[in-house]
Amino acid sequence: MTGPDVTTTSPIPEDAPRPEDMPRHGFLYGLYTGTGAFNIIGRRKFFFLLTAVLVAISIAGILVRGFTFGIDFAGGTRVELPAGQIEVTEAEEVFSEAIGISPTVTQVVGTGATASIQIRSEALDEPQIQTVQRALFDAFQPVDETGTPNINAISVSGVSETWGGQVTEKAIIALIVFLVLVCVYISLRFEWYMALAAIAAVIFDLTVTAGVYAIVGFEVSPATIIGLLTILGYSLYDTVVVFDKVQENTRGVLQTHRRTYAEQANLGVNQTLMRSFNTSLISILPIASLMIVAVWMLGVGTLKDLALVQLVGILVGTYSSIFFATPLLVWMKERTEEVREHSRLVLEKRAERNGVPRGAAVAVGGTPTAASATAETTGPAVSAESRVTAPDAQSSGRRGRAPSPGARPTGKRKR
Template identity: 30%
Template sequence: MRSKWNYDFVKASKYFYIFSIVLTIAGIISLSLFKLNYGVDFRSGSNVDVKVSKDVTKQDIEKVLAETKLNQKDVQITPGSGRVNIRFPEVLTSNQESDLKAALVKDIDKNASAEVNTVDPEMARELQQNAIYAVLLASLGIIVYVTIRFEWRFAVAAIVALLHDAFLVISIFSILRLEVNLTFIIAVLTIVGYSINDTVVIFDRVRENMRFAKIKTHTDLHDVVNKSISQTMTRSINTVFTVFIASVCLLIFGSESIRMFSLAMVIGLLCGAYSSIFIASPLWYGLKGLQKNVKSKPSKTTT
């Protein structure tokens, strides 16, 4: 199969390695100093969803909260939806909930209704642990699957690329101080799924081309990897592009409750697209090149 993509992907991968390493180091520093900006799902506190029948401003809500002497963490209003979200760093007591609902009805809208969702510290810790376990179990399952279907070198390259994608998304959220909640974890797991799909497609083509190639030198192996990426490039771009457009639309037109999910998807899809091409495949090339039967230079023929 011929491809119009005539580009040395393996050679260019070193620049993406540098970019990923720099961003990873920045992420490690940010996580060490500032950690993640956890939402109520992963940190104890109360989240209040308010439904009103008229337009209100953030200042109106903050004025009511000041009167009730409640220290809110954040106030989010979705324009035109009649919904207000208020996040509190502490768990509200029954009296505080009653006072808040009464103040909203009195000063904001007589038809206002409020739903309070509370997460205690023990539940928050459990959710954090379960989120980590979910990502680790997904990674373990992928390792087993790729090892059985291909070989251990493919599995190592795939899992490095997946961890790379997940950590880059986490790093960007940490650096930009974006909120991490349950929808963020769902986005990370979805990103892992799309990333491994693109990676496996390329690996499958590499394996197929290896059957018919006579690999004697690193140059031969180099050409096989570049050829395999070129043959699958159009498919990879089309797949990612369609999901990327949908995620951007959700980010722009979606509600506030899924905004962080959409943003994580947008970032993760971009990271996953280039990691499958410039991280996973070149990494497999490096591991495969360590085999003794692959020479670093073309063998000389004797006459």
């Protein structure tokens, strides 16, 4: 804006334009500039409700459908033979008739000449393995690399239940250690409330990702655990970036009466919004390539577990760091007496500057009532270039229209 330079510590000139007279910008402009155009914190009840719905659906999926654990976790025997012209149902029938045991999972892995059928069942002893191999060979006559029918073209591998239990135990320990280290780091780096909000966001990411896996029915393999720890680290990184900006904006906010803690936190989320979206988009591109090229085109079925958990984890992690972690942080901070009292004073002073009787503009928790709604703008800050916040611009007490740009102020300023 033109005219004298107005800083956040100098008095607001009487000819300062009102927020409603300033130019309004579109969605993309507000997203790119991060000037506080999106009232994310103010709509936290909606995001809390959405988060609760996602968690409820995920838990229901886990309880109803459960997980399909891979052979590395559940143990068992895996039989693999070249697919050729064999149908999956035919292979299952031959397997079941040979030993009287139904396979737990049967799938086609790979495409073209390299495609193979994998049949997984409970742990089989040596006589059962030999019976299955002979039955499959007699029924389908699989060939080896030379094109000659060979019973050795049917490979068999097994994992004991003890080994599967050890793998499961180590995966759980790794997850617990990760969460503990996250809590310690956030507590030392920021504060206890931020640590709680970050841990809640990580648990949300873990629950929703696990729920998607249960609903889709993908096999949980060691690659799934590796991908899960990877996306939890990504989600934590994104949350730390947002919290770092929130901490910068809210440092010393309780010593002033210009904005509330919630408004400053909302501005911090807006300032990191575009960065979070861009980072997520760049991260999704290689994962999408992995799913399209490796899984769909090349048919590498073992990679779909890793690709799915990373894709879902990045999307959920981006949502939780922006729309759940920071709103939860503000909700917890506003439960403290210090922040609640500060918000009440800010809103009362703001209401007095706009002619609202003292005490009529503040509700429980420092939330503005309808009496003070006319004194608020659509976001905590109107424009970074104006260097005038919404409350300060209205504190000038002017009710007429702002002068045109470049006009010199008339009359003397009030002291």
